[in-house]
Amino acid sequence: MTTSERVCRRCRYFVDDPHAVEQAFVGLTILSSAWGDTRGNQGLCIVHQQFLTPKLTCNHFTIRR
Amino acid sequence: MKRGLNLFKTEDYWAIWLGLLVIVIAVAFFWSGSTLKPWVVKPGSWSTLAELGSDFAKHAGGYVAILFGFGAVFALSMKVMGRDVRQFLLGFVVLFAGALAIFYLAGWSIMQKADLGAPLLALLVGLVIGNIKAMPHWIAASLRTEYYIKTGIVLLGATLPLTLIAEAGPIAFLQATIVSVTTWLTIYLAATRLFKLDPRFGAVLGTGGAVCGVSGSIAIGGAVRADKDHIAIGIGVVSVWAIVMIFTLAILTKMMIPLPTVGIAGTPAQVTPTGAWELSPAEAGAWVGTSEYADAAGFAVVAEIAEEHGDAAIYAFTLMKVIGRDIWIGIWAFVLSIVSVVYWEKKDDVNSPHGRVAATVIWERFPKFVLGFFAATILMSIIAAQAPEDRRGMAPMKGTFKSKAQKANYDADFSSFVVPQNLADRFIIDTGSGTISFVGKMSLPDLREILKTANSDQAWALKSLHHESDWYESVLLPKVIDPIKTLRSWAFVLCFLCIGLSTRFRDLMTFGLKPFWAFTIGVIVNVPLGFILTTKVFVDYWRGLQ
Numbered sequence: 001m002t003t004s005e006r007v008c009r010r011c012r013y014f015v016d017d018p019h020a021v022e023q024a025f026v027g028l029t030i031l032s033s034a035w036g037d038t039r040g041n042q043g044l045c046i047v048h049q050q051f052l053t054p055k056l057t058c059n060h061f062t063i064r065r
Numbered sequence: 066m067k068r069g070l071n072l073f074k075t076e077d078y079w080a081i082w083l084g085l086l087v088i089v090i091a092v093a094f095f096w097s098g099s100t101l102k103p104w105v106v107k108p109g110s111w112s113t114l115a116e117l118g119s120d121f122a123k124h125a126g127g128y129v130a131i132l133f134g135f136g137a138v139f140a141l142s143m144k145v146m147g148r149d150v151r152q153f154l155l156g157f158v159v160l161f162a163g164a165l166a167i168f169y170l171a172g173w174s175i176m177q178k179a180d181l182g183a184p185l186l187a188l189l190v191g192l193v194i195g196n197i198k199a200m201p202h203w204i205a206a207s208l209r210t211e212y213y214i215k216t217g218i219v220l221l222g223a224t225l226p227l228t229l230i231a232e233a234g235p236i237a238f239l240q241a242t243i244v245s246v247t248t249w250l251t252i253y254l255a256a257t258r259l260f261k262l263d264p265r266f267g268a269v270l271g272t273g274g275a276v277c278g279v280s281g282s283i284a285i286g287g288a289v290r291a292d293k294d295h296i297a298i299g300i301g302v303v304s305v306w307a308i309v310m311i312f313t314l315a316i317l318t319k320m321m322i323p324l325p326t327v328g329i330a331g332t333p334a335q336v337t338p339t340g341a342w343e344l345s346p347a348e349a350g351a352w353v354g355t356s357e358y359a360d361a362a363g364f365a366v367v368a369e370i371a372e373e374h375g376d377a378a379i380y381a382f383t384l385m386k387v388i389g390r391d392i393w394i395g396i397w398a399f400v401l402s403i404v405s406v407v408y409w410e411k412k413d414d415v416n417s418p419h420g421r422v423a424a425t426v427i428w429e430r431f432p433k434f435v436l437g438f439f440a441a442t443i444l445m446s447i448i449a450a451q452a453p454e455d456r457r458g459m460a461p462m463k464g465t466f467k468s469k470a471q472k473a474n475y476d477a478d479f480s481s482f483v484v485p486q487n488l489a490d491r492f493i494i495d496t497g498s499g500t501i502s503f504v505g506k507m508s509l510p511d512l513r514e515i516l517k518t519a520n521s522d523q524a525w526a527l528k529s530l531h532h533e534s535d536w537y538e539s540v541l542l543p544k545v546i547d548p549i550k551t552l553r554s555w556a557f558v559l560c561f562l563c564i565g566l567s568t569r570f571r572d573l574m575t576f577g578l579k580p581f582w583a584f585t586i587g588v589i590v591n592v593p594l595g596f597i598l599t600t601k602v603f604v605d606y607w608r609g610l611q
């Protein structure tokens with residue numbers, strides 16, 4: 001796997017499913033949505049507990065099965 | 066995700082498809098010589114249960130048509146986006162019934178005397194129910210605040226003239242930029258310098274207050290790699306303040322807008338504020354556009370104003386909030402992602418996620434539903450320009466004049482009426498058929514000229530003719546635009562009810578005092594700044610908007 005493929009989008013620790021994102025942020029749906037373009041394909045890294053764009057990488061990368 | 070699939074994978078795109086579908090259907094009915102009007106209805110006013118029953122019986126078919134129409138497209142979109150359609154549909158039926166009940170409650174004479182419109186009632190009732198009892202999952206599945214407001218905004222595009230965007234858009238952008246940058250810097254500096262919060266946390270809070278509320282916090286949170294907890298706190302602070310500001314701004318603007326006078330053509334004239342604390346509806350809309358944090362929250366205020374004063378407040382709000390603030394979120398995300406990498410992130414932490422955010426984020430974070438709003442505006446402006454040049458508007462000499470501001474029965478005699486010389490070839494009196502007609506559109510100066518020699522009954526007949534001579538006002542508006550406006554009202558009330566039902570203050574109030582005060586300092590700067598810019602600096606633009 002090349003470095004460019006070791007990105008959050010392909011990582012098992014990256015939660016970008018809209019339903020899961022809405023579960024993770026209480027109150028998000030009151031005035032916004034995880035199914036909108038402003039959230040887009042960003043997601044939550046459960047290792048770093050950070051909200052990230054999907055093209056980043058880190059030493060904890062583990063391929064998503 | 067393949068690019069083609071993206072067009073059906075977010076609520077933004079589905080709001081576009083649904084909004085444009087409604088507009089195309091409305092136009093298709095019109096071109097086939099019909100109108101959607103009988104099927105697109107909302108409850109009227111009532112004071113007795115008999116009147117309520119009669120209104121319901123009269124409109125029941127329309128309610129079912131709207132429920133099935135909206136329900137079918139929303140359910141299809143849920144299916145394509147991979148959500149539970151059954152749960153959504155069950156919840157949507159209940160939500161729709163709730164919106165219908167809210168409309169009827171707002172139409173009750175007692176509520177009208179209390180000056181409470183459907184937007185605020187939906188919010189109030191929703192907040193009471195939502196805070197007494199958490200919504201079950203099957204109802205929660207249908208509480209898609211942002212989806213409904215985006216659909217309403219696309220429909221709004223069909224009612225907002227393109228020329229208005231061209232004329233007032235640059236001013237809205239300038240004012241919104243001044244307010245956004247000032248508010249962002251205030252919140253950011255208060256958060257980081259005064260309360261020593263993490264700069265990325267300050268950016269999340271600042272963008273929530275300055276650009277587009279919770280959506281702004283989420284967009285920037287990803288761009289600057291904010292901690293999950295910081296985004297969660299940002300959502301809580303922004304949501305609580307947004308709801309507080311709905312009621313604050315609604316009460317203030319209701320008090321500050323004077324009652325309209327009647328214009329020459331019988332329609333409500335422009336409200337003319339005289340005191341330092343008086344606002345025209347458009348000024349109120351522009352001020353709300355700089356002072357509210359989320360689209361849905363701001364529309365709750367201006368839709369309430371529109372119940373009494375017409376759509377000017379909604380138009381000004383849309384120009385200020387959607388065009389002036391929302392559409393620049395991608396640029397904020399790109400710039401702040403660079404600032405974050407260069408200044409805010411720890412350089413020695415090799416285990417942290419790393420990599421630069423590309424400029425493509427400007428497009429990725431762009432709220433795509435705005436494209437639907439513009440498409441609807443352009444489409445309807447093209448259709449409005451199709452008015453037949455030789456159209457002959459006609460009005461009876463005996464009848465009833467009815468406008469939003471006036472109603473009068475008249476019986477006019479034009480047998481000895483003196484037509485002004487310059488309009489003699491366009492103004493036709495036919496005593497045989499008992500009608501008067503006018504070739505082409507009668508302008509307000511034309512009407513003033515003709516009214517000079519008219520008595521009272523003739524004046525009412527001439528005002529009717531003025532209305533009938535305008536193809537847009539007398540044909541396109543009632544047959545195409547009004548049904549779209551009615552559906553827009555449904556989308557808005559569904560949205561406001563969702564805000565109330567999904568807000569549980571107990572769950573939201575988990576933030577500490579530091580982020581709350583940092584944001585509050587931004588509010589203290591933002592609200593007066595927006596008011597001064599609207600009512601002093603750019604006052605001529607906003608007072609001119611009707």
